[in-house]
Amino acid sequence: AQTVTQSQPEMSVQEAETVTLSCTYDTSESDYYLFWYKQPPSRQMILVIRQEAYKQQNATENRFSVNFQKAAKSFSLKISDSQLGDAAMYFCAYRRGSNFGNEKLTFGTGTRLTIIP
């Protein structure tokens, strides 16, 4: 079974600085997708960024970027110029490729990010 591990239960960063959240996953598949979701205090999950495993180029969305190391099965999230609104729980998630019938997402346990003003 696929597993997703987030080894940092909590992280903090000074406002305007850069922070990296770690995620590793275990799979024997070659076709899959990886995601980072943000859960602010309102508790609604919001997609931050996605990465297709077949793409070598790291995904970027404004201040958010990933470091995708397929061989190492690592998928870290970098947040640049941290803002107070970035404070949230961040979840890493994995899904097998769409050729498979079972297409559920598997989530890590989350990292709580605190922004220090």
Place this chain on the structure above:
Amino acid sequence: DGGITQSPKYLFRKEGQNVTLSCEQNLNHDAMYWYRQDPGQGLRLIYYSQIVNDFQKGDIAEGYSVSREKKESFPLTVTSAQKNPTAFYLCASRRGRGTGELFFGEGSRLTVL
């Protein structure tokens, strides 16, 4: 605006009672999911449905039941057989194929008294 609506946001239940959590989406998505969130455990999949009138058990289906009679609706019933039902429940939906990102509702907090 398109989205996913979960109700109620907060629900209190006495032990031994069944309760049903509502989830409605107007995104025309094929697949719908129910996740349970507990502190320190992330999100765990309860049930999912990829098409109307069909659904599959997730990782923690015991004590729960679902139905998918309409594309837009995927209600979750927490039965009295669920030993520890107090939790935050999240409903999500996804387009048929593609990257498979999920769109989430705002969640329902169930407390058993």
